[in-house]
Amino acid sequence: MQNVIEDLAPQAEPTSPPFASPGLAAIDQLLRxxxxxxxxxxxxxxxxxLARAMILTVxxxxxxxxxxxxxxxxxxxxxxxxxKLPAVMLLTTAVCAPALTAFNAAFRRQASxxxxxxxxxxxxxxxxxxxxxxxxxxxxAVELGAAYHTVILLVVGCCCLAGIVGLTxxxxxxxxxxxxxxxxxGIALLMVFGVVGTQMSWTxxxxxxxxxxxxxxxxxxxxxxxxxxxxxxxRSARGIYWRESAxxxxxxxxxP
Amino acid sequence: xxxxxxxxxxxxxxxAIAGPAVIGAALGMPFGLSKLLAEAGMVTAIVVGLSVxxxxxxxxxxxxxxxxxxxxxxxxxxxxxxxxGGTLLLGLAPATxxxxxxxxxxxxxxxxxxxxLAASMLASLRILFSDLFTTSAARLRALPVFLVWxxxxxxxxxxxxxxxxxxxxxxxxxxxxxxxxxxE
Numbered sequence: 001m002q003n004v005i006e007d008l009a010p011q012a013e014p015t016s017p018p019f020a021s022p023g024l025a026a027i028d029q030l031l032r033x034x035x036x037x038x039x040x041x042x043x044x045x046x047x048x049x050l051a052r053a054m055i056l057t058v059x060x061x062x063x064x065x066x067x068x069x070x071x072x073x074x075x076x077x078x079x080x081x082x083x084k085l086p087a088v089m090l091l092t093t094a095v096c097a098p099a100l101t102a103f104n105a106a107f108r109r110q111a112s113x114x115x116x117x118x119x120x121x122x123x124x125x126x127x128x129x130x131x132x133x134x135x136x137x138x139x140x141a142v143e144l145g146a147a148y149h150t151v152i153l154l155v156v157g158c159c160c161l162a163g164i165v166g167l168t169x170x171x172x173x174x175x176x177x178x179x180x181x182x183x184x185x186g187i188a189l190l191m192v193f194g195v196v197g198t199q200m201s202w203t204x205x206x207x208x209x210x211x212x213x214x215x216x217x218x219x220x221x222x223x224x225x226x227x228x229x230x231x232x233x234x235r236s237a238r239g240i241y242w243r244e245s246a247x248x249x250x251x252x253x254x255x256p
Numbered sequence: 257x258x259x260x261x262x263x264x265x266x267x268x269x270x271x272a273i274a275g276p277a278v279i280g281a282a283l284g285m286p287f288g289l290s291k292l293l294a295e296a297g298m299v300t301a302i303v304v305g306l307s308v309x310x311x312x313x314x315x316x317x318x319x320x321x322x323x324x325x326x327x328x329x330x331x332x333x334x335x336x337x338x339x340x341g342g343t344l345l346l347g348l349a350p351a352t353x354x355x356x357x358x359x360x361x362x363x364x365x366x367x368x369x370x371x372x373l374a375a376s377m378l379a380s381l382r383i384l385f386s387d388l389f390t391t392s393a394a395r396l397r398a399l400p401v402f403l404v405w406x407x408x409x410x411x412x413x414x415x416x417x418x419x420x421x422x423x424x425x426x427x428x429x430x431x432x433x434x435x436x437x438x439x440e
Contacts (some may be wrong), residue, residue, distance in 0.1 A: 095350045102347015106340045106379040188375070196351045203358045 022046075023053035030057075030126055034169060037122065042176045047118045054121035055090065061128030062086040065158070066207065068135040071142045072151050073209040077216045084204045084219075089128065092197045093120055099192045100185070107181030119173040127166030134158040148211055155208070268339045275342030275376065276303040278349045282356055283369045283421065298420040299373070302413060307338055310409045317405060318388070323398040325388055333387035341380035348372050369421060370414070377413065381406050 026049070029037045040050065063082040070081030097117045104111035141154050167190070174182045201207075209216040277296045284295030311334045318324035325333075352368055359365075385402055389395040 095354050098350055099347045102344045105347075106344040106376075106383070108340075108383070192348065192351050196354060199355055199358055 022049055023056060026050055026053040027057055027125070027129070030054075030122060031129065034172065038173050038176055041115055041118045041122065041173065044112075044115060047114050050118055051121055054118070054125040057125040058089050058093075058121070058128045059086040061125070061132040062089050065128070065131040065135045065138070068138040068142070069151075069155055069207050071139055072146075072148070073216055075216070077209055080216065080218050081207045084207060086128075088197065088200050088204055089124055092193065092200045093117075093124055095196050095200075096120070096189065096193050100189050103185045103188050104177075107179070107185055109179045109181055109185065110177045119170065123166040123170035123173065126169050127162045130162035130165045131158060134162065148208065151208060265335075268335050271342040271346070272304060272335070272338035273300055273342065275345030275349075276300040276373075279345045279352060279369075279372055282349060282353045283365055285353070285356055286362075286365060294423075295420065298423075299417070302416045302420065303341070303373075303377075304338065306409060306413050306416070307334060310405065310412075314402070314405050317401045318398050321397055321401055323389065323394050323401075330388065333384055336387060337380040337384040340383045341376040344376045344379050345372065348375070366421060369417065373413070373417060374410070377410060 026037075029040075041047070062085040066081035066083070066085030067078050069085070070078040097120050098113070100116040100120060101111045101113045104116065138151065138154055138158060141151055146154070167186075170189075171182070171186050174186050203219075205220055206213075206216065276299045280296040280299030281292050283299070284292035287295075311330065315324055315327060315330050324330070352372055355368055356365060385395070385398075389398045389402075
């Protein structure tokens with residue numbers, strides 16, 4: 001009888017082994033325990049190790065999503081997009097991270113390059129984890145034969161959702177410093193990140209290749225800027241053109 | 257004590273000068289080395305020189321309405337504001353250099369130059385105002401004078417900056433070239 005009672009008693013859950021790698025532990029903490037994760041950044045504990053883990057997370061997460069995007073074209077484009085998307089993320093961070101420290105200093109908040117960079121990398125890592133989680137959706141759309149523009153819209157939607165999640169973490173991280181100016185700093189950095197990120201993406205395009213392009217290049221030649229493209233597209237939308245069609249790679253850009 | 261003061265003032269001067277110099281160099285970058293150096297000097301001269309030129313006017317104006325702190329404090333606050341503005345410009349320099357290097361239109365140089373310098377000047381003005389007028393009553397009394405002074409300073413700065421860009425070869429906004437698109 002005693003043995004039956006003991007058998008029916010709730011068993012203590014087996015403790016899961018701790019993560020072998022501190023990097024994996026950091027990623028798990030980023031997903032499960034954001035307050036503790038942010039406390040670690042605020043206290044400046046092992047930030048170099050944290051930064052390495054976050055950079056790796058960005059690289060892998062963005063590569064997975066990039067590969068899903070490139071699957072629309074297939075072939076070598078899968079590899080190209082898997083390489084270029086992490087490059088966009090990390091290069092944009094490298095260019096924009098000093099701006100956060102500068103904004104914090106200008107607003108007389110706590111300004112520490114190490115902590116600010118850790119916060120930006122962590123937000124980006126969470127963004128890329130969400131992107132990686134959505135990669136199967138894009139891949140499914142590709143497999144079901146979704147059209148080029150449909151996949152574009154799907155990718156934009158996935159990036160928006162991932163961006164909102166990352167931005168939420170970033171704003172919480174800024175709130176660790178109770179000084180005024182948290183929202184102004186957040187909005188200012190978002191604008192800098194947005195402008196630089198769009199130009200970086202423009203510079204490293206294409207990620208999804210237009211179906212009529214005969215051969216997918218790794219990177220297109222530098223033509224104008226994202227801003228110029230928005231202006232000219234707005235003119236196109238109003239019917240203002242200066243030639244019949246966009247040149248294919250190798251054709252002359254200028255009208256005869 | 258003296259060494260600390262020199263170090264602090266030295267750091268302030270360095271940040272106040274380095275920020276505008278780096279941004280000026282970035283803006284002159286597309287037009288060659290001589291323009292790069294010229295623009296670095298011009299932007300620094302405009303930012304620092306205009307501040308030195310305009311601060312006495314602020315002191316006089318706020319004194320007349322009875323809201324001015326001591327001349328020492330005005331000087332120290334101005335230095336602090338310039339330092340903050342210079343720090344902000346240094347932080348925005350990598351993004352500015354990247355955007356100018358990867359764009360091919362003069363409009364981008366103009367737009368970035370005005371945006372970045374305006375952001376820096378507004379941050380400096382905010383710090384100057386909060387440093388000089390610490391009570392609500394003083395802020396309320398000084399606000400009209402400070403606003404007029406800020407508008408005049410920013411207007412002068414924008415005009416001088418536009419002229420420096422024209423001289424460096426960036427021409428005017430109206431002459432910036434953006435190619436129209438094609439039918440697809």
